[in-house]
Amino acid sequence: VLWLIQLLLPLVLLLWLLQWPAKHILLRVLQIAGTGMILFALHFAGLWMMPPWWTPWVFWVVFAIAFWRGCGFGGPARLGGLGYSLAIFWAGLGGLGGWVALEALRARMPPDGNIAILGLPLPEGRYYVANGGSHEIVNAHLRTRGRRTTGQLNYWGQSYGVDLISLDRVGFPADSIAPHNPSDYHIFGTPVLAPCAGRIVHTHDGVSDGVPVNMSDATSKVGNYALIRCGTFDILLAHFRKDSLQVGLGDLVYEGQVVGAVGTSGASDMPHLHIHAQHPGTANAPFSGEPVPMLIAGRYLVRGDRL
């Protein structure tokens, strides 16, 4: 579905604008605005890993060509029945795209209140934010927002969580287009660093990478992990590679200390590092505490950011 929306939809709209631009001036304006708004929405809210982050820029180049080619036209002055339908279609598409783009931009503002100041939980490298920000449109972790189901309650702490992956020079997360093994991903095995000084208050290891988990369990979604208490906040680093945990319960860690390696254990589609800050949860549901937004290496990270 993601591929369909992110690739097929803009390609169809751009081809339409290039080959069959509307003749009527109002319709043409609506077509350009509708297409442009959808491109804005995909640019700011899309998950650009494969296809990579620069894909929207290719769309913008095609859009500019289509726009330029469409300048200077003479069409019929009257709008037919089909024309009205098309006008409504383009206006609707433009409204939808504009709303998504606006929400994605608003998601760049952290919520009011406390904020956890953290270091980068990974060594220097080329990283992409797959999830992050203050709106569900750019941060899947906010599906906990309703706090109605036990799943939402048990993982409420993840709400402002960030998921990080590695990119190569070209912008791809893995060596092949359709990776088969977790180790095909560039980030797999990268050391995970404590982003703050603190004490290990929860850990788990021994979960295999890329194996489906029991979603009803209060902790198994996170796979292998370390929960670090830094001052009044708990910081979760999750989905470690099996048997990579370097710290034990009660250990004191310094900022930058290696605590594990990136993997894809637990509820994880591909190797990535999950990090979130929260107030302490309960003994049975350690990730149920009140979520806290983070500044990581001085930035409030939102989907699409690169570092």
Ligand SMILES: [Zn+2]
């Ligand atoms: Zn996550």
